Amino acid sequence: MxxxxxxxxxxxxxxxxxxxxxxxxxxxxxxxxxxxxxxxxxxxxxxxxxxxxxxxxxxxxxxxxxxxxxxxxxxxxxxxxxxxxxxxxxxxxxxxxxxxxxxxxxxxxxxxxxxxxxxxxxxxxxxxxxxxxxxxxxxxxxxxxxxxxxxxxxxxxxxxxxxxxxxxxxxxxxxxxxxxxxxxxxGIADFTYEFNGSVHEGAEATLLSFSAGQRFNMVPEFAEAVVTSDSVEAGQWEERYSRYCEDHGLSGTFSAKEGTVTFTMDGISVHGMEPDLGVNAGLRLAEFLVTLPFIGDDERFLSFISQFCKESRGRELGVAYSDDITKDLTINYGILSYEHGGKGKIAFNMRYPVTFDFANGWSVLEKVASDHGFSIQMKTHLGPxxxxxxxxxxxxxxxxxxxxxxxxxxxxxxxxxxxxxxxxxxxxxxxxxxxxxxxxxxxxxxxxxxxxxxxxxxxxxxxxxxxx
Ligand SMILES: [Zn+2]
CATH class of the missing domain: 3.40.630.10 (Zn peptidases)
Incomplete structure (x- = not known):
């Protein structure tokens, strides 16, 4: 018919x-x-x-x-x-x-x-x-x-x-x-990396707090860090930070008050399914801060980010993968937060290709966590x-x-x-x-x-x- x-x-x-x-x-x-x-x-x-x-x-x-x-x-x-x-x-x-x-x-x-x-x-x-x-x-x-x-x-x-x-x-x-x-x-999964930090003394600089983003699947559009310093170096940070922002086409602010320095960074928020279309304010701020003289858990938090989270394909974490059907695995670092003497947390949304071995990927992520004193939790998971x-x-x-x-x-x-x-x-x-x-x-x-x-x-x- x-x-x-x-x-x-x-x-x-x-x-x-x-x-x-x-x-x-x-x-x-x-x-x-x-x-x-x-x-x-x-x-x-x-x-x-x-x-x-x-x-x-x-x-x-x-x-x-x-x-x-x-x-x-x-x-x-x-x-x-x-x-x-x-x-x-x-x-x-x-x-x-x-x-x-x-x-x-x-x-x-x-x-x-x-x-x-x-x-x-x-x-x-x-x-x-x-x-x-x-x-x-x-x-x-x-x-x-x-x-x-x-x-x-x-x-x-x-x-x-x-x-x-x-x-x-x-x-x-x-x-x-x-x-x-x-x-x-x-496939879509949300994870958190976390550790409980401790207070330490004798550092030239102390990271009191760091925060960026609220949702796993959105690129953070704003980040803020509060730092104290006993050294004279703080005076030079302002200039270094403004040069860093200028060199990378970023917009950040610096304000100092009674031994405390506040850094802010503006990013561009987009949906986490393609983080490269936005600018992650948290990652960009951490990338600068890691060059300051922190020690202990302050340093651990920042250097973990700058070592493992600097790009969106999971290369440094060891889970990079791509197939012809769904293309690249992507990771969005949606929430980055830290309190000195308290919790450090990196929350991310991973979207993986249909032929990706998820169980193996998860064990790779777990190994990175345990090697660096973090714990990992999977919050949600939808299979491909x-x-x-x-x-x-x-x-x-x-x-x-x-x-x-x-x-x-x-x-x-x-x-x-x-x-x-x-x-x-x-x-x-x-x-x-x-x-x-x-x-x-x-x-x-x-x-x-x-x-x-x-x-x-x-x-x-x-x-x-x-x-x-
Ligand atoms: Zn609908």
């Missing part, structure tokens, strides 16, 4: 836009204030979930709400299950919008709203894709489920709970990232995700993408994480087309209606082709 998917979508365009607007008008941010045991993420998210379930029921899908953590709408029959994962929660709207972020105004062929692109617009596109296949009455040989998450932007408690209770799809795609197809995602480029799933979606866009369906690998990780045989498929501005989490977030229609047509065909 030849079906013109784009035409089927065009015929339902008005209703698709209207339903998308209605869903976007619900403020579905995580709301701890109204959260209860029964509605774990608060009233707004519950309202969005109910909206989708009502819509699904009205259109004749079988629906199931899993304890208000997640839900699904289902059609078809068969042993196998095709899962499409979207999420209804949104990040807070923030400041600076041109119009109310929950009005879902249409301007210049775009719908403007928080969640338009991430991920309520695309979720509605996937819903209409299912509806079209259902309306056409074509036979499918699998069950097809639209799985609705509600805590993607925070802690993924939704999918953890949902998949504890419900079966995992055998195959799936996720409309919550980029077109053409993301088939590989790096990778679907074979020659799999039926990938080949099918590539063919669909090429037919609908006339462009080559290049396979993408990323350092971030998508919902596709929840299913072994799943890839991210849209909704952001190559060359389009990425407005997720930004003010004036929008979805281009034409793109949404095209995505809907591709999703409908994907459901059809993957259930042959």
């Amino acid at each position: 030849q079906i013109n998917w784009q035409k089927e979508v065009e015929q339902r365009k008005e209703q698709l836009i209207k339903d998308t607007q209605r869903l976007l008008q619900i403020k579905s941010t995580l709301d701890e204030e109204t959260a209860t045991e029964e509605i774990p993420f608060g009233k707004g998210i519950k309202e969005a979930l109910d909206f989708m379930l009502d819509l699904g029921e009205k259109d004749g899908f079988s629906v199931k709400n899993v304890d208000n953590y997640g839900a699904h709408l289902e059609m078809g029959h068969g042993e196998e299950l095709l899962g499409i994962l979207g999420h209804l929660d949104v990040v807070p709207e923030g400041e600076g919008w041109t119009t109310d972020p929950y009005s879902a105004d249409i301007r210049d062929g775009r719908i403007y709203a928080r969640g338009a692109m991430d991920d309520k617009g695309p979720t509605m596109a996937a819903y209409y894709a299912m509806k079209i296949v259902k309306d056409l009455g074509v036979d499918v040989n699998k069950r097809v489920r639209l799985i609705l998450g509600t805590d993607e932007e925070s802690d993924w408690r939704c999918m953890d709970h949902y998949f504890e209770k419900e079966e995992t799809p055998t195959v799936g795609f996720v409309p919550d990232a980029d077109f053409p197809i993301i088939y590989a995602e790096k 995700h990778h679907v074979d480029a020659d799999s039926d799933l990938v080949k099918t979606l590539q063919k669909i993408y090429e037919e609908h866009t006339g462009q080559e369906a290049e396979l993408l690998a990323i350092g971030g994480g998508t919902y596709a990780r929840a299913i072994k045989n799943a890839v991210a498929f849209g909704p952001l087309f190559p060359g389009r501005e990425d407005v997720a989490h930004q003010k004036d977030e929008y979805i281009i209606i034409e793109d949404m229609l095209k995505a809907t047509a591709m999703y409908a065909q994907a459901i059809y082709d993957l259930t042959r």
Whole structure:
């Protein structure tokens, strides 16, 4: 049977836009204030979930709400299950919008709203894709489920709970990232190196405190260190520091008061998945301070940083690795802190290629720690995700993408994480087309209606082709 998917979508365009607007008008941010045991993420998210379930029921899908953590709408029959994962929660709207972020105004062929692109617009596109296949009455040989998450932007408690209770799809795609197809995602782990320092005397200089950064996965944008000195040398530090900053194109300050000197450094904060796009204020400040005459644990903290943490590929730590699928392992040193006579801490986010031997990497990191009197802890770990480029799933979606866009369906690998990780045989498929501005989490977030229609047509065909 030849079906013109784009035409089927065009015929339902008005209703698709209207339903998308209605869903976007619900403020579905995580709301701890109204959260209860029964509605774990608060009233707004519950309202969005109910909206989708009502819509699904009205259109004749079988629906199931899993304890208000997640839900699904289902059609078809068969042993196998095709899962499409979207999420209804949104990040807070923030400041600076041109119009109310929950009005879902249409301007210049775009719908403007928080969640338009991430991920309520695309979720509605996937819903209409299912509806079209259902309306056409074509036979499918699998069950097809639209799985609705509600805590993607925070802690993924939704999918953890949902998949504890419900079966995992055998195959799936996720409309919550980029077109053409993301088939590989790096492993992501957070670690801390720590030691308990002791007070010592007789030093020419003492590092009272050092601090930079607050989050594992962000490059620190500011660092500060407080130093005391009994020697005359302190007078020369100001000049040395300003020369250091000038030579390296950095911006730092120096202020001295009653035997105490405060150094600050400005960096450029970016997401930790590619630290080289930013400037790590903590590393740059430590690199200077290590040249001052510290001893004992002050010196240990700074020289560990300058020896092992100076770049983003883990070379000095001994874990550098790269593969053709996901490229370089990266490390972001997100939090650096030290108190004289107290704790020294280096917290970092590591993103590693899909073929990396993680257990071995961890033992290498442990050895560096123990050799230098640090302890190491792994705080979180998400394994890598990778679907074979020659799999039926990938080949099918590539063919669909090429037919609908006339462009080559290049396979993408990323350092971030998508919902596709929840299913072994799943890839991210849209909704952001190559060359389009990425407005997720930004003010004036929008979805281009034409793109949404095209995505809907591709999703409908994907459901059809993957259930042959
Ligand atoms: Zn999302």
